[in-house]
Amino acid sequence: MLQLYFHPFACSLAARIALMEADVAARYHLVHLWKKTVVDDGGDFRSVSTKGAVPVLVLEDGATLTENAAILQYIADRRPDLGLAPRPGEPLRYRLQEWLSFIGCEIHKAFLFPTFWYADDAAKAAARQRIGSTLAVASAHLDGNPYLVGDRFTVADGYLAWALLLMPRAGIDLAPWPALSAFLARIQARPQVAAAIAIERQVFKAMARESA
Ligand SMILES: N[C@@H](CCC(=O)N[C@@H](CS)C(=O)NCC(=O)O)C(=O)O
Structure with missing residues (x-):
């Protein structure tokens, strides 16, 4: 297993x-x-x-x-x-890799991560400000497309949904990007996504109780 x-x-x-x-x-x-x-x-x-x-x-x-x-x-x-990923060799597989790389490098590590880990408030504020340029790219794509790749849910959607879920906790308001808020709501409404989040919420609460 x-x-x-x-x-x-x-x-x-x-x-x-x-x-x-x-x-x-x-x-x-x-x-x-x-x-x-x-x-x-x-x-x-x-x-x-x-x-x-x-x-x-x-x-x-x-x-x-x-x-x-x-x-x-x-x-x-x-x-x-x-169809959680287009098959290897299909043109859309490269689109999936393009989004996975963009989410990982430009959203997750470049901006979201610093807002949690930087000790310096000015650096955090700069990261929050600059994240707009990368979120705008995803927002422009999702304004008219239900998913990141093709016309169905792929693993890239789950990855972006995770990043968006954390934005408010990172001090980043999604209000300027209604297409992203709508996307997050759509992905969170999937039963398996909702179940995965519910499990992690329980684990999170248990960890918080233990460390209190
Ligand atoms: N490049 C890695 C980054 C993974 C990563 O940043 N994980 C974070 C949690 S979101 C972590 O475990 N950080 C702990 C640490 O770096 O000490 C990937 O895409 O999987």
């Missing part, structure tokens, strides 16, 4: 969404990202992945896969019948 190392509401939520949309069973291991421990057994998370970051997907043969773009495509390819 696949195993996913995750932290609630971290970007590993996109992999949980993909697994649940694909109806692929997995064992989920909660990671304490600050302590770099695996909560199940107190083990060193860096011995699972030297990157020390979620998501980590452990495959049936014990190999580990990291990086959202790779993990999401791997999960989608487990169920090619569901």
Whole structure:
């Protein structure tokens, strides 16, 4: 069985969404990202992945896969019948990779991440201001297209929905981009997405109770 190392509401939520949309069973291991421990057994998370970051997907043969773009495509390819990614070699597959890269580099790491992790308020404010230029790209595409790639839900939509879900917590109001708010509502209305978020909310609350 696949195993996913995750932290609630971290970007590993996109992999949980993909697994649940694909109806692929997995064992989920909660990671304490600050302590770099695996909560199940107190083990060193860096011995699972030297990157020390979620998501980590452990495959049936014990190999580990990291990086959202790779993990999401791997999960989608487990169920090619569901169209969670266009098939390898199809022109739309490159569009999927284009969006995965854009979300990962330009939205997640470049802007959203700094608003959580930078200690300096001025740097945080600059990141918040600059994120507008990248969100505007996604917004322009989704103003008229229901999904990022083609005419159906793909794993890229789950990844963007995760990033948008966190925007208010990062101090970024989505009001200037109604197409993004509508997209987020549409994706969150999918039963498997709603279920994935509900699970992570429970884990998040339990972690908060324990650390209180
Ligand atoms: N390039 C990686 C980034 C993963 C990443 O930034 N994960 C964050 C959570 S959203 C994390 O685990 N950060 C902990 C750390 O870097 O110490 C990917 O796309 O998967």
